[in-house]
Amino acid sequence: MFLTALLGAAVLFPPQDxxxxxxxxxxxxxxxxxxxxxxxxxxLDATMKMSMVLPGQEEAQDLGSFRIxxxxxxxxxxxxxxxxxxxxxxxxxxxxxxxxxxGERVYQVDHAQQTAMSGSAGWNDVFEGPFGLDPLVAWAGxxxxxxxxxxxxxxxxxxxxxxxLVLETKRARRVIWVxxxxxxxxxxxxxxxxxxxxxxxxxxxxxxxxxxxxDLLDYRRAVPEGYEIIDLAALGYLEETExxxxxxxxxxVPPYEKDLLAVGAAAPDVVFTSMEDADFKLSSLRGKTVLxxxxxxx
Amino acid sequence: MPxxxxxxxxxxxxxxxxxxxxxxxxxxKDVIAKWxxxxxxxxxxxxxxxxxxxxxxxxxxxxxxxxxxPEGKVLYRGVGWDAGAVKRLVAK
Numbered sequence: 001m002f003l004t005a006l007l008g009a010a011v012l013f014p015p016q017d018x019x020x021x022x023x024x025x026x027x028x029x030x031x032x033x034x035x036x037x038x039x040x041x042x043x044l045d046a047t048m049k050m051s052m053v054l055p056g057q058e059e060a061q062d063l064g065s066f067r068i069x070x071x072x073x074x075x076x077x078x079x080x081x082x083x084x085x086x087x088x089x090x091x092x093x094x095x096x097x098x099x100x101x102x103g104e105r106v107y108q109v110d111h112a113q114q115t116a117m118s119g120s121a122g123w124n125d126v127f128e129g130p131f132g133l134d135p136l137v138a139w140a141g142x143x144x145x146x147x148x149x150x151x152x153x154x155x156x157x158x159x160x161x162x163x164x165l166v167l168e169t170k171r172a173r174r175v176i177w178v179x180x181x182x183x184x185x186x187x188x189x190x191x192x193x194x195x196x197x198x199x200x201x202x203x204x205x206x207x208x209x210x211x212x213x214x215d216l217l218d219y220r221r222a223v224p225e226g227y228e229i230i231d232l233a234a235l236g237y238l239e240e241t242e243x244x245x246x247x248x249x250x251x252x253v254p255p256y257e258k259d260l261l262a263v264g265a266a267a268p269d270v271v272f273t274s275m276e277d278a279d280f281k282l283s284s285l286r287g288k289t290v291l292x293x294x295x296x297x298x
Numbered sequence: 299m300p301x302x303x304x305x306x307x308x309x310x311x312x313x314x315x316x317x318x319x320x321x322x323x324x325x326x327k328d329v330i331a332k333w334x335x336x337x338x339x340x341x342x343x344x345x346x347x348x349x350x351x352x353x354x355x356x357x358x359x360x361x362x363x364x365x366x367x368p369e370g371k372v373l374y375r376g377v378g379w380d381a382g383a384v385k386r387l388v389a390k
Contacts, residue, residue, distance in 0.1 A: 257358075258356075264371055270346070271347065271350070275345075285366075286368065288368060290317045291318045291364070291388060294362045
């Protein structure tokens with residue numbers, strides 16, 4: 001009886017020190033990311049819902065959702081569109097943008113001149129942000145975070161027939177759901193640090209296709225007339241991070257906070273223009289406490 | 299923005315050494331003026347040359363708030379709206 005129980009346990013629970021690739025959850029994860037990394041093209045139709053516990057609040061607040069569609073080939077060419085509305089800190093920001101990639105150069109094409117300045121709208125952010133593992137990061141060949149835990153998720157009613165994988169780092173937990181043919185169906189991301197300014201997200205994929213053969217010319221469509229072309233490199237969106245992502249995460253500084261001035265630093269003597277069209281310098285307010293609220297309406 | 303105005307209404311009664319500047323990026327003057335009028339804001343809206351001020355302060359996400367002390371040093375900065383932290387610094 002004791003022996004049976006012992007044998008049963010040995011079968012159900014593989015040894016803790018098993019090599020990673022023999023761990024079936026890790027094996028599935030590696031298979032998935034390899035498939036995406038090797039695909040010459042990616043067609044994507046996803047909806048990303050975001051919520052966040054804002055400072056001073058206890059409950060998560062729905063921030064809105066984006067629809068992300070993309071048709072990209074290697075070398076980088078094709079297009080990607082992000083449409084949606086994000087409510088952040090009491091302000092609603094509509095984001096409607098399209099990105100067109102052409103060879104080594106990446107453009108942001110923004111018809112409505114809504115040059116999206118929010119932290120979630122940059123090209124890099126789409127790759128490295130809450131979108132996470134998900135097809136784009138692996139496909140783009142960017143370094144994926146070194147997850148400390150990879151395990152199968154407990155099945156639930158909402159994901160009947162799907163296989164769930166839990167991926168965890170110190171600060172974040174991600175669950176991805178794949179069908180029997182190992183196609184991504186849904187990913188969720190939640191940050192585990194209470195003060196993290198990273199939204200919890202759920203991304204559902206209407207479709208993710210990995211074409212086996214492609215015609216590159218087909219992806220290199222002309223930029224539509226009337227669109228403004230912005231060189232993202234000039235905006236600093238394409239700077240490469242030297243540190244692996246895991247280390248960056250450990251520092252706890254989201255990308256959109258990394259350039260902020262440190263507390264105690266001297267404020268630069270910038271020039272403002274009043275609503276009466278008068279210019280004045282910040283230094284003219286010396287002796288006063290000044291709150292600067294950076295905002296936009298469009 | 300209304301939360302910021304509420305705070306301004308409250309603290310500007312008690313302190314005259316306080317300035318709130320709502321630093322806009324990318325909107326037309328008319329759009330700003332209309333919003334200020336419709337919502338009856340009394341704090342100051344200001345504009346910048348392109349994104350010069352945002353750049354100088356390293357602002358990539360909106361809203362971002364800074365509190366600058368009387369000596370010109372950064373006392374607080376944060377993305378989003380942390381009413382508690384801001385209020386502690388501007389209320390007396």
